[in-house]
Amino acid sequence: MLEQMEQMNPTLQALLATLFTWALTALGAATVFFFKTISRRMLDAMLSFAGGVMIAASFWSLLAPAIEMAASQNRIAWIPAAAGFLLGGAFLRLVDVILPHLHQGYPVEEAEGIHTSWRRSILLILAITIHNIPEGLAVGVAFGALRHGLVETSFAGACALAIGIGIQNFPEGAAVAVPLRREGFSRLKSFWYGQLSGLVEPIAGVLGAWAVMSITPLLPYALAFAAGAMIFVVIEEVIPESQRAGHVDLATTSAMLGFTVMMILDVAFG
Numbered sequence: 001m002l003e004q005m006e007q008m009n010p011t012l013q014a015l016l017a018t019l020f021t022w023a024l025t026a027l028g029a030a031t032v033f034f035f036k037t038i039s040r041r042m043l044d045a046m047l048s049f050a051g052g053v054m055i056a057a058s059f060w061s062l063l064a065p066a067i068e069m070a071a072s073q074n075r076i077a078w079i080p081a082a083a084g085f086l087l088g089g090a091f092l093r094l095v096d097v098i099l100p101h102l103h104q105g106y107p108v109e110e111a112e113g114i115h116t117s118w119r120r121s122i123l124l125i126l127a128i129t130i131h132n133i134p135e136g137l138a139v140g141v142a143f144g145a146l147r148h149g150l151v152e153t154s155f156a157g158a159c160a161l162a163i164g165i166g167i168q169n170f171p172e173g174a175a176v177a178v179p180l181r182r183e184g185f186s187r188l189k190s191f192w193y194g195q196l197s198g199l200v201e202p203i204a205g206v207l208g209a210w211a212v213m214s215i216t217p218l219l220p221y222a223l224a225f226a227a228g229a230m231i232f233v234v235i236e237e238v239i240p241e242s243q244r245a246g247h248v249d250l251a252t253t254s255a256m257l258g259f260t261v262m263m264i265l266d267v268a269f270g
Contacts, residue, residue, distance in 0.1 A: 006155050011209045013155075014143040017162035018136050018205030022198040024166040025132070028173025029194025032181045038174060041250065044242045046171030048251035051238035052258025053168040054135070054230045060266035061161040062138060062227035065145075066220040073220075080220035087221070088134065088228025095130055096236065128176045128197040131237070134229030135165045136201030140208025141222045147213045160269040164262040169198060 005013055031038070063081055071077040100114055100123055142158040177194030181187060212222045242251040 010143045010145075010147045010213060011206055013146070013158070014140040014205040014209035015202055017139050017143060017158070018202040020162060021135065021139060021166040021169050022195070022201050025169040025173040025198030025201075026191075026195035028170035028175075029177035029191045031174045032177040032190045032194065033187050035178060036181050038178045040245045041247055043171075043175055043178075044245055044247045044251050045254040047175060047238055048242035048254040049258035050168035050171055051234045051242065052255035052260070053164050053262040054234050054238070054258075055255070056259040056262035056266070057138065057161055057164050058227035058230045058234075060263055061142060061157060061164075062223045062230075065157075066223035066227070069223070070220045075220075081224045084221035084224025085228035085231075088225035088230075089232040090228075091225070092130070092134065092229045092232040092236075095133065099126055099130060124179060125176055125193050125197050127237070128172055129200050131172060131233050132169075132198055132200045133204050134226055134233060135169070136204030137208040138226035138230060139165055139201070140205030140210075141212050141219075141226050143205075144209030144212035145219055145223070156269040157266060160265040164265050165201075167261065168258065169201075173198065 005016060008016075063085065066081045066084065067077050070080045096112060098114060100112070139158070139162050142161050146155060146158060173194045176197050177190045180193055181190040185193070208222065208226065212219050239251070239255070242255070
């Protein structure tokens with residue numbers, strides 16, 4: 001299966017990879033069929049584990065290749081990485097300011113983005129959807145980069161990134177579906193909205209792959225852009241949310257485990 005996928009067009013590879021990451025979001029959302037509630041302690045552990053994966057992926061799979069790529073093209077190595085990284089954070093900040101959303105554990109009065117009368121459940125879904133934009137973009141950029149045949153990129157490395165993102169999508173799916181169930185939604189509706197939050201990943205993945213395939217000089221910037229967007233999400237949302245209930249040591253340990261898992265995946269297969 002992987003050998004066949006390796007021969008495909010990178011855009012199709014990105015689509016299949018992000019459909020895989022979406023499927024794991026749906027699998028996480030499916031836990032709502034078995035549990036009506038998950039302890040806050042468990043949610044914090046899963047969320048911080050996901051944050052650790054995102055941090056590791058940002059460096060090992062995105063920033064490091066961007067720096068190596070710029071150096072091999074006789075550019076000043078740090079410029080594309082720094083510029084792309086900051087632009088990625090700025091983009092997510094703009095989305096954060098505009099798109100109404102609500103983080104787990106916060107009262108609806110503390111919803112961020114443009115003021116709206118949307119229900120709490122919709123705001124919770126949108127918060128996870130924001131998380132998924134940079135994740136899908138990162139996978140798409142990694143596969144799109146393969147078209148250029150650069151030594152800094154590899155099919156195995158792109159697959160490792162997709163697997164890592166998929167692993168951390170499982171708890172994100174549960175983090176949407178279970179609270180919706182607790183607020184009175186049926187199991188089926190809770191699952192539906194939980195998996196729906198991950199559908200943005202295939203869209204972002206295909207767009208990312210197409211962009212870097214079309215404009216070669218953008219590649220180091222695009223890799224760093226995806227990294228900046230993910231780090232913004234981790235620092236601005238994931239870490240504060242995972243420690244809000246006071247489970248600081250558990251959240252820190254889980255984040256380190258997530259980082260280690262993603263680092264192993266990238267180094268072993270990249």
